[in-house]
Amino acid sequence: MHLNAKVIFHLMGLLMLFNGGFMLLAALVSGYYADGATLGIAMAAIATMFSGVIAMYFTRGHRKEVKKREGYIIVTFGWVVMSLSGMLPYLFSGAIPSLSNAVFETVSGYTTTGASILEDIEAMPKGILFWRSLTHWIGGMGIIVLAIAILPLLGIGGMQLFSAEAPGPNADKLHPRITDTAKRLWLIYVGYTVAETLLLKLAGMTLFDAANHALATLSTGGFSTKNASLAHYNDQPLIQYIVIVFMFLAGTNFVLSYFAFKGKVQRALADEEFKYYAVFILLATAVAALVIYFQANITPETPGYPMVLGAEESAFRHGLFQVVAVITTTGFVSADFTAWTPFLTIFFFGLFFLGGSAGSTAGGIKIMRHILIIKNGLLEFKRTLHPNAIIPVRYNNKTVTEHIVYNVIAFFVLYMLLFIIGALVLGLFGLDFVSAIGGAASSLGNVGPALGSLDPVSNFNGLPDGAKWWCGFLMLAGRLELFTVLILLTPYFWKRT
Numbered sequence: 001m002h003l004n005a006k007v008i009f010h011l012m013g014l015l016m017l018f019n020g021g022f023m024l025l026a027a028l029v030s031g032y033y034a035d036g037a038t039l040g041i042a043m044a045a046i047a048t049m050f051s052g053v054i055a056m057y058f059t060r061g062h063r064k065e066v067k068k069r070e071g072y073i074i075v076t077f078g079w080v081v082m083s084l085s086g087m088l089p090y091l092f093s094g095a096i097p098s099l100s101n102a103v104f105e106t107v108s109g110y111t112t113t114g115a116s117i118l119e120d121i122e123a124m125p126k127g128i129l130f131w132r133s134l135t136h137w138i139g140g141m142g143i144i145v146l147a148i149a150i151l152p153l154l155g156i157g158g159m160q161l162f163s164a165e166a167p168g169p170n171a172d173k174l175h176p177r178i179t180d181t182a183k184r185l186w187l188i189y190v191g192y193t194v195a196e197t198l199l200l201k202l203a204g205m206t207l208f209d210a211a212n213h214a215l216a217t218l219s220t221g222g223f224s225t226k227n228a229s230l231a232h233y234n235d236q237p238l239i240q241y242i243v244i245v246f247m248f249l250a251g252t253n254f255v256l257s258y259f260a261f262k263g264k265v266q267r268a269l270a271d272e273e274f275k276y277y278a279v280f281i282l283l284a285t286a287v288a289a290l291v292i293y294f295q296a297n298i299t300p301e302t303p304g305y306p307m308v309l310g311a312e313e314s315a316f317r318h319g320l321f322q323v324v325a326v327i328t329t330t331g332f333v334s335a336d337f338t339a340w341t342p343f344l345t346i347f348f349f350g351l352f353f354l355g356g357s358a359g360s361t362a363g364g365i366k367i368m369r370h371i372l373i374i375k376n377g378l379l380e381f382k383r384t385l386h387p388n389a390i391i392p393v394r395y396n397n398k399t400v401t402e403h404i405v406y407n408v409i410a411f412f413v414l415y416m417l418l419f420i421i422g423a424l425v426l427g428l429f430g431l432d433f434v435s436a437i438g439g440a441a442s443s444l445g446n447v448g449p450a451l452g453s454l455d456p457v458s459n460f461n462g463l464p465d466g467a468k469w470w471c472g473f474l475m476l477a478g479r480l481e482l483f484t485v486l487i488l489l490t491p492y493f494w495k496r497t
Contacts, residue, residue: 093125114223212225
């Protein structure tokens with residue numbers, strides 16, 4: 001089978017045009033604040049858009065056909081092209097002059113990981129900070145499109161279960177109704193972003209900070225305009241509660257928001273994944289809050305933990321904030337959870353592997369996969385007692401095919417294997433055990449803050465350049481559901497058939 005290379009390059013050109021347009025928006029913000037980075041961002045936008053136009057011009061006679069093989073290449077290289085062009089504002093403005101650092105920051109942005117190499121975020125030009133937040137938002141929006149239209153088309157990792165509104169694994173099920181759904185989900189994504197911006201502004205943030213934090217929240221990214229992240233607002237509980245609500249929504253399947261806005265609230269609330277997601281957040285918050293209150297030894301004088309509404313509220317808020325931030329892989333920080341107790345350090349490390357809902361902007365393994373793996377594991381006891389009985393796994397009161405169950409188990413095994421390899425490679429680069437496992441889990445799960453030298457109050461700038469590139473690969477693989485990236489590394493993918 002010959003690759004339809006022209007359609008691949010044509011779509012890469014389209015993505016660069018799209019990317020360049022957002023850069024122009026960042027250049028306008030930069031010009032408004034006269035931060036000195038306007039020319040650099042504008043030059044990056046022009047270079048990106050010009051490259052896009054050239055690519056589209058020379059492939060204008062492409063065959064309008066995308067098969068599975070081209071699909072995998074378009075998805076993976078689309079993110080790579082977006083990242084390589086997206087780093088230009090950092091380089092051209094001089095805000096991040098190092099290539100390795102610029103690539104790391106950009107990949108972390110588009111994959112909505114939120115790990116950063118910046119030592120002094122508040123010293124950065126406003127236009128650069130806005131572009132940094134936009135990379136999150138573009139990446140988050142792209143993930144919704146992937147989840148709704150592209151990944152099911154490629155038969156990726158159990159996404160067929162996503163919703164009745166989403167297409168199955170076959171291309172012939174992709175019809176206009178799905179396109180309409182994707183457009184409406186975009187509107188919800190934009191609507192949530194605008195709503196959070198307004199609420200944060202009303203709660204006391206500047207408009208610039210409110211917009212940036214909204215862009216980072218809805219994409220479950222976690223880039224902040226403040227060095228202390230959301231801990232900067234520890235004396236303004238309302239701001240943190242608003243962010244918590246929108247982190248929760250961003251980590252929820254966006255199709256459920258679509259149903260809710262269509263008046264089908266009961267259908268949204270009855271979703272099995274949503275129920276587990278909500279209940280687990282409540283249970284995890286209860287555990288975290290109780291341990292913080294009884295063991296973390298926080299007093300009103302503790303730096304970074306002002307108790308505006310009392311010790312009980314402070315313990316609850318910090319527990320809830322960090323649980324939601326980690327489970328949804330947003331990665332905002334209201335406190336250094338690794339400094340609380342050894343139990344909570346291990347507890348939050350475990351949450352790195354949970355992930356949000358399928359069809360959300362969250363990273364990680366996803367709640368849905370955990371549900372299917374646990375259900376299948378429990379059914380193995382019944383199958384052992386009744387070897388001849390056919391006992392299928394059921395999800396949302398529907399039978400799940402064996403193919404999807406095997407797909408989910410394969411994903412989990414690959415995920416854990418890549419985590420182990422990821423930690424080993426970081427160990428080769430000189431990271432200690434805690435930092436290596438924390439960095440690998442955080443990068444692969446698109447969480448952001450990690451453990452050890454990469455804890456929530458530190459950053460990734462101290463990593464060797466090779467380790468930064470490796471973390472970038474882990475971020476990309478985790479963001480694109482593993483199979484999409486890893487299949488390109490197999491020899492048989494490139495064989496002509």
